[in-house]
Amino acid sequence: MRIGELAEAAGTTTKTLRFYEDQGLLPPAERTPAGYRAYTPEAVTRLDFVHRGQAAGLTLAQIKQILDIRDHGQAPCGHVRDLLDARLADIDRQITDLLALRVNVAALRDAAADPEPDTCSADEVCRYL
Amino acid sequence: MRIGELAEAAGTTTKTLRFYEDQGLLPPAERTPAGYRAYTPEAVTRLDFVHRGQAAGLTLAQIKQILDIRDHGQAPCGHVRDLLDARLADIDRQITDLLALRVNVAALRDAAADPEPDTCSADEVCRYL
């Protein structure tokens, strides 16, 4: 299949596929005599994996690490587990941060919802922030 | 005060201060005869406001909007309230998304924590992602 067909099958764009090849997420594609990239259906599977990794919040670099291990003939599950552990810790940290931020922003918003014209003057920076 | 002193007083760097001036967050500074920027203590207040805005998760562009309104002699509180409302909705959306993501990632991690060697082979993409 050509790059346009793969893009449609995988739900992405040709630009992105060339970018992925450039970044090492896809192996350099076989070429037709005319120089067109020719893909096997495996590529769709690989791209699905990439998309699942992205949906889990992994970066392309992390997904590439997993694929590199797999491409070297090893089972990447241990590494996947480690990455997911780290990702989980990261998500927990983000949630904690956002909950704390939410409290602060909600308090500021509530204060700003009932402004006292005298203190909320243009002469000074708005006191609600 | 010179730019280095202001940077120290505001807990930032001279690079950042010139960047802020460039972005319109700080008005173009007065200059000494030698061309050095000369600031009044007001600048510290303004930078504190910028930092509080950042701590609330506002972008520099949003903070600039508030400051522009204030600099035009109007009270920015109404706009601040609108920005904080939007920010709050955004935080809630992020938290919701992260909680959903957490469930998925935790499930993947738990699956990967107990791999079955036969199915977690190098011949196929790791089934835990």
Place this chain on the structure above:
DNA sequence: CTTGACCTTCCCCTTCACTGGAAGGTCCAG
């Protein structure tokens, strides 16, 4: 008089994941 700390402008670099566009080659239908 020189040294060192500070200041100036200028331009490029960073991360992340793409996206746009130009200039040119290939392939198939009409």
Place this chain on the structure above:
DNA sequence: CTGGACCTTCCAGTGAAGGGGAAGGTCAAG
């Protein structure tokens, strides 16, 4: 044989918030 759809490479830019460093001016102390 021409038009349009597809493909190729390469270069450049996006957005956020600065950071790095060069080349040169200024100022106070020793």
